Amino acid sequence: MKISNMTMRPHHTGIIPxxxxxxxxxxxxxxxxxxxxxxxxxxxxxxxxxxxxTAGEFSLFSTExxxxxxxxxxxxxxxxxxxxxxTGSNTTAETLRLSKHAAxxxxxxxxxxxxxxxxxxxxxLFSHYASILEAVDVPLMLxxxxxxxxxxxxxxxxxxxxxxxTNVTGIKETVDQLSHIRQMIMQVxxxxxxxxxxxxxxxxxxxxxxxxxxxxxxxxANFAPQLMLGLLSSxxxxxxxxxxxxxxxxxxxxxxxxIDDPFIPSxxxxxxxxxxxxxxxxxxxxxxxxxxxxxxxxxxxxxxGISQVSI
Numbered sequence: 593m594k595i596s597n598m599t600m601r602p603h604h605t606g607i608i609p610x611x612x613x614x615x616x617x618x619x620x621x622x623x624x625x626x627x628x629x630x631x632x633x634x635x636x637x638x639x640x641x642x643x644x645x646t647a648g649e650f651s652l653f654s655t656e657x658x659x660x661x662x663x664x665x666x667x668x669x670x671x672x673x674x675x676x677x678x679t680g681s682n683t684t685a686e687t688l689r690l691s692k693h694a695a696x697x698x699x700x701x702x703x704x705x706x707x708x709x710x711x712x713x714x715x716x717l718f719s720h721y722a723s724i725l726e727a728v729d730v731p732l733m734l735x736x737x738x739x740x741x742x743x744x745x746x747x748x749x750x751x752x753x754x755x756x757x758t759n760v761t762g763i764k765e766t767v768d769q770l771s772h773i774r775q776m777i778m779q780v781x782x783x784x785x786x787x788x789x790x791x792x793x794x795x796x797x798x799x800x801x802x803x804x805x806x807x808x809x810x811x812x813a814n815f816a817p818q819l820m821l822g823l824l825s826s827x828x829x830x831x832x833x834x835x836x837x838x839x840x841x842x843x844x845x846x847x848x849x850x851i852d853d854p855f856i857p858s859x860x861x862x863x864x865x866x867x868x869x870x871x872x873x874x875x876x877x878x879x880x881x882x883x884x885x886x887x888x889x890x891x892x893x894x895x896x897g898i899s900q901v902s903i
Contacts, residue, residue, distance in 0.1 A: 604674065604731075604761065604788045605807050606638070606639025606807045607638050607639055607808055607820045607821050608639055608640035608676065608807065608813065609633055609638055610647040610813075611629065611630070611642060611647065611648060611665075612629070612859055613626070613643070613649050613653075613661055614626045615871060615874070616873065621657065621664075625870040626664060626665065629863065633814070633817065639674070640673050640675070641669060641674070642676040644677055644678035644679070645703060647814070647856060649875055655689060658690055659693050662690075662693065662694050662699065666694070666698050674701070676733060677690075677694035677699045677701075677702055678705070679703070679704055680707075681707070682709060682710075684723050688727055688728075690702075691727070692727065692728055695730045699730065700730070700731065701761065702730060703733045703764060704721065704724060705736075706720070706734075706741050706743055707720065708743070709742070717743075717749070725760065732759050735766070736763055736765050736766060736767060737764075737767075747778075747779040747780060750776065750779075750780050751780050751782075762789065762806070763787075764790050765789060765790065765800075773800055773805065774799075777789045777803050781804065788806040789804075789806055790805065790808055791805065791809075791810065792809055794808065797820055797839075798823060798827070798842075801827050802827075811859050812842070812845045812848075812862075814859060815859070815862040815863045815868075815898070816862075816866065816896065819838055820842065847888075851888050852879050852885060854874075857878050857885075861886070862893075865900050865901065867900075867901030
């Protein structure tokens with residue numbers, strides 16, 4: 593039996609932060625810090641929340657921990673915004689378990705990255721997604737991040753999946769290639785006009801919108817949502833002068849993700865610098881923060897015109 597919590601398939605658009613998972617200094621999930629960040633993002637006007645993605649350190653948690661985090665986030669958001677839960681895993685069985693759990697908790701939808709490490713044939717990959725789509729009747733957003741998974745979700749593959757399953761409703765395109773995003777928009781929307789295409793890298797918001805895409809699921813929406821929201825609003829008003837000014841500021845942000853690898857500490861420290869007093873602890877093997885990284889982060893904030901708050 594399919595697990596469902598929706599009767600309609602809304603077309604999702606806008607700016608959706610991939611929210612980091614807040615941990616205390618011992619590395620345990622910090623519900624109070626998580627709630628503080630959720631409230632801050634809702635106040636700033638984002639259009640949805642995505643938990644347990646790459647920025648949420650999903651791959652470092654056990655199945656039980658992921659279920660706990662999902663449950664707290666869905667329950668606390670309490671319908672104030674659409675909530676998307678990352679349920680991707682290397683195994684179909686774990687992905688199914690996490691997807692069913694998210695649906696049972698009342699998540700708006702699930703975001704499913706393809707299995708990584710082992711490269712899959714197209715048929716194996718199709719069967720993986722088909723198993724989930726046939727078991728859970730909630731919107732499923734694909735998550736394409738080939739730089740980390742080692743395998744691309746092609747526009748042809750996504751079109752095939754979207755043509756067969758009505759609950760395939762969108763994709764997060766974390767690809768450093770505008771032509772890929774453009775082809776995804778043109779090919780999949782030809783099959784499914786209400787399919788949502790979101791860029792995963794900040795600087796691609798403008799070209800994604802210009803090509804007919806739907807928004808961004810990008811990390812800067814956690815610490816500078818006013819920039820991406822401003823660009824989207826200006827684009828919808830056809831105020832190109834404002835669009836270009838927001839774009840000029842947004843393209844100063846990507847060096848932030850190169851401060852260190854993995855880049856998760858940089859995102860959490862940016863949230864702290866922007867004025868949300870949450871713990872910035874990250875799980876190993878992330879490197880500790882230091883004064884040199886702080887200087888670089890502040891320089892990026894200055895170039896992008898992002899306000900800094902001392903906490």
